[in-house]
Amino acid sequence: MDAMPGRPEVFLLEDDERVVAPGGPALIGPHGERREIPAKVYDVLRFVEAALLQGLAVQVTPLRSELTIDEAADAIEMDRDELRLYASRGDLPIRSSEYGDRVRLADVLALNARVNAERDRRCRRWPTTTAPARAAEIARRPPRSSMPTCSWDN
Numbered sequence: 668m669d670a671m672p673g674r675p676e677v678f679l680l681e682d683d684e685r686v687v688a689p690g691g692p693a694l695i696g697p698h699g700e701r702r703e704i705p706a707k708v709y710d711v712l713r714f715v716e717a718a719l720l721q722g723l724a725v726q727v728t729p730l731r732s733e734l735t736i737d738e739a740a741d742a743i744e745m746d747r748d749e750l751r752l753y754a755s756r757g758d759l760p761i762r763s764s765e766y767g768d769r770v771r772l773a774d775v776l777a778l779n780a781r782v783n784a785e786r787d788r789r790c791r792r793w794p795t796t797t798a799p800a801r802a803a804e805i806a807r808r809p810p811r812s813s814m815p816t817c818s819w820d821n
Contacts, residue, residue: 675744677730678711679772732772733762739775745782753778 684707692709694702704712718725730742740750753759754770759778762769 675742676714677742677772677776678707678714679730679732679776680705680707681773730772733769734772734775736761736768736770739770739772742772743775743779745779750775753782 685705687703687705689703692704692706694704694712696702715725715727730738734742736750736754737747740747743750750759754761754768759770760774
């Protein structure tokens with residue numbers, strides 16, 4: 668598992684992923700004590716291990732399952748106005764209350780995965796399209812100020 672410096676990775680366990688399977692993944696303490704953990708927690712620990720072994724620091728910040736737009740945008744490092752644009756277009760379900768607008772973290776992560784998959788798809792086919800077709804495609808897509816560029820754009 669690769670850890671990218673400055674690139675956040677948000678892990679969320681749904682209710683059905685919080686179960687521990689006997690004989691499944693476990694933490695083993697320095698004195699041999701075994702603590703079984705959910706499979707997804709193992710994935711989180713592998714990510715942290717990979718980052719630390721690469722000499723990177725790791726910041727762990729617990730997040731609530733429901734966030735403000737600003738908190739959600741910060742969690743996935745997306746421009747706040749861009750996330751608001753997705754919400755206003757209906758791409759991100761939003762709950763309004765007297766205390767402000769809220770979004771579910773699971774919905775934010777799903778949107779981010781879709782946006783990143785679309786970016787990756789466009790990056791893969793970019794070199795095969797003509798310059799006028801690329802210009803037309805750029806004009807049609809929503810702004811993505813925080814979108815990483817394709818490696819051949821750098």
